[in-house]
Amino acid sequence: xxTAPAMPSGDGLAxxxxxxxxxxxxxxxxxxxxxxxxxxxxxxxxxxxxGKSTLLRSISGLVPATASMLSWNGADLRTxxxxxxxxxxxxxxxxxxxxxxxxxTEAVLVALHxxxxxxxxxxxxxxxxxxxxxxxxxxxxxxxxxxSGGQRQLVGLAQALVREPAVLLLDEPLASLDLNxxxxxxxxxxxxxxxxxxxxMIVLHDLNMALxxxxxxxxxxxxxxxxxxxxxSVVSPANLADAFQIxxxxxxxxxxxxxxxxxxxxQL
Amino acid sequence: MLSAVPAGGPAYRQRQHRxxxxxxxxxxxxxxxxCLDLMSGATRIDVPGxxxxxxxxxxxxxxxxxxxxxxxxxQALMALLVGAALGLAxxxxxxxxxxxxASPFTLGVSSAAALGAALTLILGWRVAGxxxxxxxxxxxxxxxxxxxxxxxAVARRxxxxxxxxxxxxxxxxxxxxxxxxxxQLMANAADLQDLVFWMMxxxxxxxxxxxxxxxxxxxxxxxxxxxxxxQLTAMRFGDDRAASFGVDVQRVRRNALLRVSxxxxxxxxxxxxxxxxxxxxxxxxxxLWGEDHRWYLxxxxxxxxxxxxxxxxxxxxxxxxxxxxVGIVTTLVGIPFFVVTLMRRRVL
Numbered sequence: 001x002x003t004a005p006a007m008p009s010g011d012g013l014a015x016x017x018x019x020x021x022x023x024x025x026x027x028x029x030x031x032x033x034x035x036x037x038x039x040x041x042x043x044x045x046x047x048x049x050x051g052k053s054t055l056l057r058s059i060s061g062l063v064p065a066t067a068s069m070l071s072w073n074g075a076d077l078r079t080x081x082x083x084x085x086x087x088x089x090x091x092x093x094x095x096x097x098x099x100x101x102x103x104x105t106e107a108v109l110v111a112l113h114x115x116x117x118x119x120x121x122x123x124x125x126x127x128x129x130x131x132x133x134x135x136x137x138x139x140x141x142x143x144x145x146x147x148s149g150g151q152r153q154l155v156g157l158a159q160a161l162v163r164e165p166a167v168l169l170l171d172e173p174l175a176s177l178d179l180n181x182x183x184x185x186x187x188x189x190x191x192x193x194x195x196x197x198x199x200x201m202i203v204l205h206d207l208n209m210a211l212x213x214x215x216x217x218x219x220x221x222x223x224x225x226x227x228x229x230x231x232x233s234v235v236s237p238a239n240l241a242d243a244f245q246i247x248x249x250x251x252x253x254x255x256x257x258x259x260x261x262x263x264x265x266x267q268l
Numbered sequence: 269m270l271s272a273v274p275a276g277g278p279a280y281r282q283r284q285h286r287x288x289x290x291x292x293x294x295x296x297x298x299x300x301x302x303c304l305d306l307m308s309g310a311t312r313i314d315v316p317g318x319x320x321x322x323x324x325x326x327x328x329x330x331x332x333x334x335x336x337x338x339x340x341x342x343q344a345l346m347a348l349l350v351g352a353a354l355g356l357a358x359x360x361x362x363x364x365x366x367x368x369x370a371s372p373f374t375l376g377v378s379s380a381a382a383l384g385a386a387l388t389l390i391l392g393w394r395v396a397g398x399x400x401x402x403x404x405x406x407x408x409x410x411x412x413x414x415x416x417x418x419x420x421a422v423a424r425r426x427x428x429x430x431x432x433x434x435x436x437x438x439x440x441x442x443x444x445x446x447x448x449x450x451x452q453l454m455a456n457a458a459d460l461q462d463l464v465f466w467m468m469x470x471x472x473x474x475x476x477x478x479x480x481x482x483x484x485x486x487x488x489x490x491x492x493x494x495x496x497x498x499q500l501t502a503m504r505f506g507d508d509r510a511a512s513f514g515v516d517v518q519r520v521r522r523n524a525l526l527r528v529s530x531x532x533x534x535x536x537x538x539x540x541x542x543x544x545x546x547x548x549x550x551x552x553x554x555x556l557w558g559e560d561h562r563w564y565l566x567x568x569x570x571x572x573x574x575x576x577x578x579x580x581x582x583x584x585x586x587x588x589x590x591x592x593x594v595g596i597v598t599t600l601v602g603i604p605f606f607v608v609t610l611m612r613r614r615v616l
Contacts, residue, residue: 060511060512061511062508082511083515083516086513086514091508091511092512093506093508097504097506100504100505100559101554101558101559102504102559103280103283103558103560106558110501110502114510115515121277125277140280156509160512
């Protein structure tokens with residue numbers, strides 16, 4: 001387990017001294033993250049209100065934040081607006097609104113066209129390609145408001161991927177998905193990170209998913225980094241007690257996957 | 269970055285083709301209703317008669333020619349233009365405020381414009397060298413913008429939900445209507461009669477000059493709306509997601525509300541307060557054309573045209589004795605629609 005090692009501003013995402021206030025409430029307090037290189041899946045863990053979503057929104061420029069360093073591949077992000085950052089950083093909020101009467105193809109085209117025109121035939125080809133890559137090409141002509149929650153989540157992912165971002169910031173993408181879709185999405189993200197050298201930061205509440213799929217885990221508590229490193233070292237009984245106020249064990253199953261078993265709540 | 273390109277375009281293009289056909293059908297209906305509107309009134313005209321009057325082929329009554337060209341034609345064109353303006357304004361408002369109950373009428377923009385116009389009428393505000401109609405429009409616009417910016421300020425607060433925006437809009441409607449009542453109290457009998465008739469929303473005082481003003485306003489605004497079509501579509505996914513797509517959310521919302529203010533101010537200043545067209549038209553357009561704003565915005569405008577020209581025809585057919593102000597017709601039709609929308613969408 002390590003807490004915020006010193007880090008050169010080379011490849012990948014560099015975050016140092018990141019602070020963010022929402023109103024008068026200091027949500028993030030001089031947060032330092034370890035080096036997050038391209039091709040990695042970093043799980044963002046922590047109890048409710050620990051600042052996970054705010055961290056993603058700060059990196060994408062959606063909320064004002066201060067930092068001594070915030071860069072991607074050496075390029076300073078602090079001087080860039082949210083629009084400028086969106087060229088290489090894509091933030092995906094929790095879920096797509098339910099009541100949008102757009103076809104799936106149009107929903108993906110929007111993500112391509114909203115920041116500038118692309119010839120329509122090329123845009124259509126790209127939208128189709130991404131949808132097929134995610135295994136939902138057949139949904140293209142269907143309407144968003146007729147899809148299941150899991151299908152809509154995949155469409156949201158297609159929107160994020162269609163402009164070939166370098167960094168994907170996903171805020172609880174597994175929320176409201178059934179078990180099948182949860183694993184489908186995580187396997188997909190893992191593959192995309194490897195194949196396209198994407199850095200994926202993903203907020204997860206399911207610690208077992210983090211243990212199984214993440215390369216790095218970042219555990220937040222009250223706006224500060226409690227622990228970071230390999231998921232098996234971060235998700236430890238001591239850290240779980242500290243962050244979540246629970247007595248828990250981490251055990252390996254017969255297939256070698258680590259799982260968190262909660263014994264009891266810590267009585268305060 | 270991504271692998272093979274599968275063919276998925278045909279379904280998309282087929283849908284676009286179907287939407288074009290819907291639009292052609294709507295435009296045909298609009299044209300037919302416009303002809304019906306020209307034929308309706310105290311003196312009815314048959315189809316061959318209208319044909320002769322419009323194309324000046326064969327003998328025709330000079331009085332009827334004057335009625336058609338100087339009374340009914342400006343009224344019909346004004347119905348189409350105001351309907352388009354209100355439909356477009358409603359569509360943009362519903363998108364940028366992310367609220368299916370938003371329209372210039374329901375959230376107070378029309379009431380604010382009405383107050384600006386009423387103050388000009390009653391207090392007799394004039395600017396030397398500028399026609400009175402322009403001063404009226406400008407004052408209506410000034411208050412409409414003030415109202416739209418207040419809505420913008422409320423909508424920008426992230427914790428404010430759709431319900432709060434509607435409630436704030438209703439508060440604005442009541443406030444501006446109370447001030448309007450105060451203005452009425454100050455008016456003399458002749459002005460008061462004018463004001464009351466105008467507040468009902470009527471096409472009866474349309475003339476070619478007003479048609480030109482409304483047309484110019486629409487021509488000015490519509491290209492900017494279309495230019496923002498993708499950004500507006502993106503905003504349907506919420507502010508955060510739209511910003512992540514690279515949309516400058518604040519700027520798009522502010523500009524859209526400015527356009528709404530121009531359209532609502534012109535409509536109110538020229539024909540009075542006409543309710544519910546801006547609410548109903550976007551809902552119909554959304555169901556038939558979807559929410560790709562390249563289609564949704566022109567479709568909302570066209571549906572607005574059809575609603576108002578149909579209301580104009582209905583207002584002439586309700587009674588032989590008088591032409592009912594068109595605002596009364598749209599309100600009577602609109603209220604049940606408003607209630608049904610409220611119940612079905614569970615917005616509150």
